[in-house]
Amino acid sequence: MRLLDFLVYLDTHQAIQEAIIMACMVATALLVLAPLVNRKASPLLSFVRQPWLFIVLVAISLFACRYPAFFFPHNLNPDEAQMLAQAITYETHPVPWRDIDGGSGGPINSYVLLWCLPLGIQPDYLTGRIFQYFCFLGMFIFLYLAGCRVAGDFAARLTLMPVLLFLCWNVYPDFVHYSSEEVSIFLLSWALYLITKLARTPGTLYYLVQLGLVLGLLPFAKLQSVLLGGFLGLTAIWFIFASCHGNYRNVFPRILVLIAATVAPAVVILSIVAKAGALSDFWQSYICMAQVYGVQSSSWLEKLTRTTDLIAWIFDPDADTAIFMILAAVLTMILGLHLVLGLQKITRTTRNWFIWAILFAFTSMATVLFSGQEFPHYEFFLFPPLIFLMAVNFRVVKLNRPGPVPSNAAVPFLLAAILSCPRITAGVFFPQCRLFTYWNEQTPTMLLLLLLWLIGLCIVLTVGWLLVRMAFNKLRPSFSLPHWQKLIPLACLFPFFIIPAQILSTRPNEFRGNVKMYLAQPLSTMDQAILHARPPGGRIAIWGWAPEFAAETQTPLGTRDAAALGNVLDKSLQDYYRQRYLRDLRTNRPELFLEATGPHNFSFRDPKLYGIATFPELAQFISEQYRLDQEIDGMRLFVRRDLTGN
Numbered sequence: 001m002r003l004l005d006f007l008v009y010l011d012t013h014q015a016i017q018e019a020i021i022m023a024c025m026v027a028t029a030l031l032v033l034a035p036l037v038n039r040k041a042s043p044l045l046s047f048v049r050q051p052w053l054f055i056v057l058v059a060i061s062l063f064a065c066r067y068p069a070f071f072f073p074h075n076l077n078p079d080e081a082q083m084l085a086q087a088i089t090y091e092t093h094p095v096p097w098r099d100i101d102g103g104s105g106g107p108i109n110s111y112v113l114l115w116c117l118p119l120g121i122q123p124d125y126l127t128g129r130i131f132q133y134f135c136f137l138g139m140f141i142f143l144y145l146a147g148c149r150v151a152g153d154f155a156a157r158l159t160l161m162p163v164l165l166f167l168c169w170n171v172y173p174d175f176v177h178y179s180s181e182e183v184s185i186f187l188l189s190w191a192l193y194l195i196t197k198l199a200r201t202p203g204t205l206y207y208l209v210q211l212g213l214v215l216g217l218l219p220f221a222k223l224q225s226v227l228l229g230g231f232l233g234l235t236a237i238w239f240i241f242a243s244c245h246g247n248y249r250n251v252f253p254r255i256l257v258l259i260a261a262t263v264a265p266a267v268v269i270l271s272i273v274a275k276a277g278a279l280s281d282f283w284q285s286y287i288c289m290a291q292v293y294g295v296q297s298s299s300w301l302e303k304l305t306r307t308t309d310l311i312a313w314i315f316d317p318d319a320d321t322a323i324f325m326i327l328a329a330v331l332t333m334i335l336g337l338h339l340v341l342g343l344q345k346i347t348r349t350t351r352n353w354f355i356w357a358i359l360f361a362f363t364s365m366a367t368v369l370f371s372g373q374e375f376p377h378y379e380f381f382l383f384p385p386l387i388f389l390m391a392v393n394f395r396v397v398k399l400n401r402p403g404p405v406p407s408n409a410a411v412p413f414l415l416a417a418i419l420s421c422p423r424i425t426a427g428v429f430f431p432q433c434r435l436f437t438y439w440n441e442q443t444p445t446m447l448l449l450l451l452l453w454l455i456g457l458c459i460v461l462t463v464g465w466l467l468v469r470m471a472f473n474k475l476r477p478s479f480s481l482p483h484w485q486k487l488i489p490l491a492c493l494f495p496f497f498i499i500p501a502q503i504l505s506t507r508p509n510e511f512r513g514n515v516k517m518y519l520a521q522p523l524s525t526m527d528q529a530i531l532h533a534r535p536p537g538g539r540i541a542i543w544g545w546a547p548e549f550a551a552e553t554q555t556p557l558g559t560r561d562a563a564a565l566g567n568v569l570d571k572s573l574q575d576y577y578r579q580r581y582l583r584d585l586r587t588n589r590p591e592l593f594l595e596a597t598g599p600h601n602f603s604f605r606d607p608k609l610y611g612i613a614t615f616p617e618l619a620q621f622i623s624e625q626y627r628l629d630q631e632i633d634g635m636r637l638f639v640r641r642d643l644t645g646n
Helices: 003-012 014-032 043-048 051-070 078-090 108-119 125-151 153-169 182-198 205-220 223-242 248-275 279-294 300-314 321-340 348-369 376-397 410-419 422-428 443-472 487-492 494-506 515-520 525-533 548-552 574-588 616-625
Strands: 540-544 592-596 626-632 635-640
Touching (some): 003 014, 003 515, 014 153, 051 125, 078 108, 078 125, 078 548, 108 125, 108 182, 125 153, 125 182, 125 376, 153 376, 182 205, 182 223, 182 376, 205 223, 223 348, 223 376, 248 279, 279 574, 525 548, 525 592, 525 626, 525 635, 540 548, 540 574, 574 616, 616 626
Parallel strands (some): 540 592
Antiparallel strands (some): 626 635
């Protein structure tokens, strides 16, 4: 049976599918505990400790949960269709900023979607979402390796679980479709792993070159990630200086190697762009437009208000991110309080890692909030820093090697329980916060109860253990209950067993059960019209925000704008974008032109406000060079006159 037939079979048998998913989840959670088992106990236990086995279970769990959405036949977000349309164009017109302007997303996000061409497969939504899956899997692998180096095997596995569950069970489109942040978080996770390697072997040129190349690719994946890349680059330079121990003779050559490797991708890409005569377009549309995009709010007060709303949305229990944030809070808040209250003696290295991880997390938050836009998929930038911060917290309290419980350990657990109760926090500290005024009493309440149950269990185990020690130490000083200590990290795994089942019953995945229908779904009426009117090798220019028609018909773009955002909105660079758009039309002479400003389009639905009539020079050019072929759902498809004999 072919893989596709097997996936369709699973999707049509929900009970079998859910049983496989739950089995994979439980097996993954059990393998999290494997490093706590003595490897010498038996050959079987030594086998289940293998890191590759844990990664394989993570990969299977992630695929089993997300694969039904792979087959959804339309774009889940205009960004997904835009990057796919750009990739299709890059196949025959490969120069960025001359042939394609990706907006705030760099060319790498679209280039990588051509990974399937050597297999004889054209890029589409399915191949894009499969590539997204491998980006997530690569992120998990590198973050696991980084966590192992900093906090140990157990901590590295456990801290991956909140993000794994978030990605497995989330059905919100912004977190399901291929987005422009996913290549960046893969590269950031790779760079973070190399940073942990350089912390011990800072003089290795192989790692310096590798790190430099990874950091150098970040600006061409997502300009927004430059801040995080710069933070990691400065960290690498710091490690190089720290390793010299006063001998600076070899420091500067290593720094030069790192800098040279970092600028190498920019030199190669921008040389190609400059040779094509598009360097000024790179500067205007990628650099200057980013500044315009980041200051769209009318005042700093408005931007601060929108930023506050986004922070509140991240922690809003009614939002999909609640699954991730609640689970992450369990690990980060409780363990962080150990450090704050000074309950553990820590080494200088551990303290430095903790401070660095906090700065890394704040840098990621600044990256998310930079543009002032409330786009949820920006929150992908939070994943690597928060996972690493949780791993460092484990290093602080040494839960990867359970030892004696501190005598005053009940205090942070009690404080965590109080601070975790939204009713108390809202009533005392944040009575007007949107987070609490939008409180939902159903699914979030169930998640809250699970969180409080977990914290309560930790309190009971800790206090109970302390009472046992107090009661019996006087009678039998050598008496101990080491097995009780292992129940505390086991309690941390409780939500990883229960919450998936809870989500299955309260947050159904609407993608499941529809794979067969997705495969049989025909093209839209406009797609069929484009395919009928398009000559072999023809291109299409789109006015508006409808790149899905180019993506779904495998038609290269006739202008460098997959979405005519800069042409339509009234911004300071509008004249530049409009003249460039018209120049592309005259130069490329695409066979088809689509005015996508109908009532069913995304964002620009009123032709009177956004149609080509608002740009008289363009309207005249279309009238002279093209004839109206069809009008569908308020959209107008034009065909070049010389192709019709008119």
